[in-house]
Amino acid sequence: MQQLSRNHRDIAPASARDFPGPSSCTPSCWGRRPLTDGPMTAWIVLPVSLSAFSITGIWIVYAMAVMNHHVCPVENWSYNLTCTEETAKRGFPKTCCTLQDIPLISKCGCYPPESCLFSLIGNVGAFMVVMVCMLRYAQVIEHSHHGWTNTSALVSGCINALGLVMVGNFQVDHAKTLHYVGAGVAFPAGLLFVCLQCVLTYRIAETALDYWMAHHAAAICEWVFTVLVLVYYGTFTYEFGTVNSDTIMATLMKRSQHHHPGAGVIMGGIGKGVAMGCGARSLKSPGGSSTSTHLNCTPESSAML
Template sequence: MCSGLHFLPIGLLLVSLTTFCLTYIVSVLRKDVNPVLPYISDTGTTPYESCLFSFFLNLSAVLAFSTVYVRYRWVRIVTDEGRSLRCHNILAVVAGWLSALGLTLVANFQETNLEGVHMTGAAMTIGCGILYMILQTLLSYKMDDTLSLSRLRLVMTVVCFLTAASFLFATLAAKSQRSDSVDPLHWSSSDQGYGAHVTAAISEWLTCIVYLLFYATFVQDLKRTSMVVSFHVSTIAESEGIKV
């Protein structure tokens, strides 16, 4: 039996933030990016930091996948799960899993190698992640969670949506203004579109941090949650209905 499943969201938060900080430090020390406000993906696109980025983000994806499933099961257990609540819960687990899948694409397909796949993964991670936050916030109100917790999730969802929108529009603006001669991993203050780039980078970091902190709101509930895994091995004789 595995008790105290709150280690899943805590592990997701710690592993992800440690990954971002570690790859940032390594990429700056190796001078692969400028130290002032690089995109998160920029810090994990060049070897050797790309290896760390892929390994630990894959671990984060596993933790996210597990947390989403455990949260889904928790909602089913503690509620009578009427039709509306059941639909919201199923949609939430699908959105959460798609977000985790997107994270694996971000981890394994660097933007300088396969930008299309990388950006698809980023869109899945953020887009489906925000949808997951919206659905979990709705579930909080439907389940009559403590008002403070429901309001906290609502505030975090709104903040994450706004920062994600800012990241999207600022990134598009920075790319449209950037000269072809500018190295996208080494922006300088004199480059055209630098202001939009800074806005996009800040927005991206805030979006990811708020999204990860949202998972931390599950900690209190999962502290009281345990999981039992059982295995049953049947012999060939048993499966054929033969008494032995």
């Protein structure tokens, strides 16, 4: 019995040391504490709901805008200067589209009834973004990271939410300035939040899955972003179909006028002191065979160069 009692006294401190309670656990051991709070796992619904609600919502807004003839379908690539007659029936896509009918996300949410849903998505989405930012901020603190990176991520996420509220409630056709201010705030702040969270995910990583999220998933996102940027560069093929020697000369003329304002461009001596390109010339428009007058011999036309 004495031997058993001695063994029991030897084991008890070890077990208490391996599984510290709330009173004995210091901030340095928070990141190693076993997660025993089962009901708290319900918070995983929040980020999933944010993504599902927002993505589904904006596609519903797009469908409503198309059916109400407020924008043209995304598969449309033909636009006219004016549309004098609308022959499409209500509930079907537009048959005559102008540049005002391009299905941008903001344009899809300009007019009722889809504008009401667009505002709801912006407000609810912004609230959920703030919740995600605050919970993530607390989670990082729990892992004993109190640096400026975590604080900056929280601030940028909240600014992103503020921009979303402005975008959702100030439609681009009715309050253009406020809408663009909101978009100009939301996009950079959201990008900064994503970058800072990638850094924080790497710093607090403890398990193999954590490191997978910080390295492997980041590599995939990097590849996707790089490919999209390169694809965008490739779209300049359309515009560059009209590049010729006059295009290069326009750049030289602009630089010359910048250094010698009001003097014009002197080519080959005083006898040729006439602005290059003076007089009408024809230029083939990109993607077509039609021609249009590009430049006239007027001061206004020369200044445009």
